[in-house]
Amino acid sequence: MDEPATIFFTGTAGAGKTSLVAAFHAWLSSAGYSASVVNLDPGGESTELEPDVDIREWVRLPDVMEEHRLGPNGAQIAAADLIALKVFDVKQALSELRSDYVLVDTPGQVELFAFRESSKAIVDALGGDRSLIAFLFDPALAKSANGFVSLLMLSALVEFRFRLPTVNLLTKTDLLAPGALEEVVGWGADPDRLGDAVESEGPTPDVQLSTGIFRALETIAPMMTLLPTSSRDASGLEPLYRHIQLLFGGGEDLEVSQAPPDEG
Numbered sequence: 431m432d433e434p435a436t437i438f439f440t441g442t443a444g445a446g447k448t449s450l451v452a453a454f455h456a457w458l459s460s461a462g463y464s465a466s467v468v469n470l471d472p473g474g475e476s477t478e479l480e481p482d483v484d485i486r487e488w489v490r491l492p493d494v495m496e497e498h499r500l501g502p503n504g505a506q507i508a509a510a511d512l513i514a515l516k517v518f519d520v521k522q523a524l525s526e527l528r529s530d531y532v533l534v535d536t537p538g539q540v541e542l543f544a545f546r547e548s549s550k551a552i553v554d555a556l557g558g559d560r561s562l563i564a565f566l567f568d569p570a571l572a573k574s575a576n577g578f579v580s581l582l583m584l585s586a587l588v589e590f591r592f593r594l595p596t597v598n599l600l601t602k603t604d605l606l607a608p609g610a611l612e613e614v615v616g617w618g619a620d621p622d623r624l625g626d627a628v629e630s631e632g633p634t635p636d637v638q639l640s641t642g643i644f645r646a647l648e649t650i651a652p653m654m655t656l657l658p659t660s661s662r663d664a665s666g667l668e669p670l671y672r673h674i675q676l677l678f679g680g681g682e683d684l685e686v687s688q689a690p691p692d693e694g
């Protein structure tokens with residue numbers, strides 16, 4: 431059996447990671463694929479996600495706060511390193527499940543996942559050659575051109591840091607009016623449109639800085655894919671599945687006739 435395709439869902443706090451993991455898991459299961467969910471958030475309190483492997487079995491945020499006399503932020507940092515020490519237990523539990531897809535929900539704050547040395551160890555240990563990062567764009571930020579540029583840069587940094595293929599997912603599209611959705615998706619496809627939108631949001635005091643950022647984005651943005659999704663509407667999940675197939679499966683496993691219709 432091939433090793434599973436492992437997808438790490440990351441993004442800014444509240445971007446919709448846990449909800450999307452739950453929605454994509456439901457989609458994969460109803461389409462007949464075996465998928466496991468891993469929760470790597472020691473402070474996660476979601477009731478909609480029932481992980482198959484849960485880091486809270488080994489590391490719980492309230493315990494870390496109490497034992498190390500830390501506040502929530504300090505405890506998250508300490509927990510990130512404690513998680514790395516348990517990653518082989520997680521890997522062992524996962525290998526017993528033998529699923530084709532592994533969906534990993536990561537801690538709330540993206541910097542805990544992206545910029546701690548321990549996270550690289552976790553990603554290397556859990557994912558094999560078939561690993562993908564799904565970077566989530568929260569429409570609360572992505573709906574302004576300035577916010578969209580910030581997310582593109584952050585996503586590019588996460589990809590650069592982990593050296594893994596990365597797909598950008600715009601989340602909660604049900605919250606955007608159709609015109610706004612089209613605009614945001616258009617920015618992802620066309621850096622010139624994005625540049626015009628940034629300019630229309632007002633002058634930037636440091637012109638050299640914004641020119642430099644745009645020069646970088648002109649190169650970076652066309653290499654990035656942005657897929658619109660909504661966990662609430664269960665939309666954009668089949669395109670996400672297809673993207674994963676094209677990346678890892680060569681597209682031969684596209685048995686979409688089994689799949690439930692995508693509502694988006």
Ligand SMILES: Nc1nc2c(ncn2[C@@H]2O[C@H](COP(=O)(O)OP(=O)(O)OP(=O)(O)O)[C@@H](O)[C@H]2O)c(=O)[nH]1
Nearest residue numbers: 443444445446447448449538539602605660661662
């Ligand atoms: N309307 C709408 N709301 C959503 C959607 N996905 C998530 N939400 C809401 O957005 C909020 C955050 O969702 P989560 O899935 O907890 O996001 P998260 O990135 O896991 O959050 P943290 O782990 O706390 O950083 C919750 O109130 C969700 O109900 C969606 O597709 N549509």
Ligand SMILES: [Mg+2]
Nearest residue numbers: 447448474538
């Ligand atoms: Mg979450």
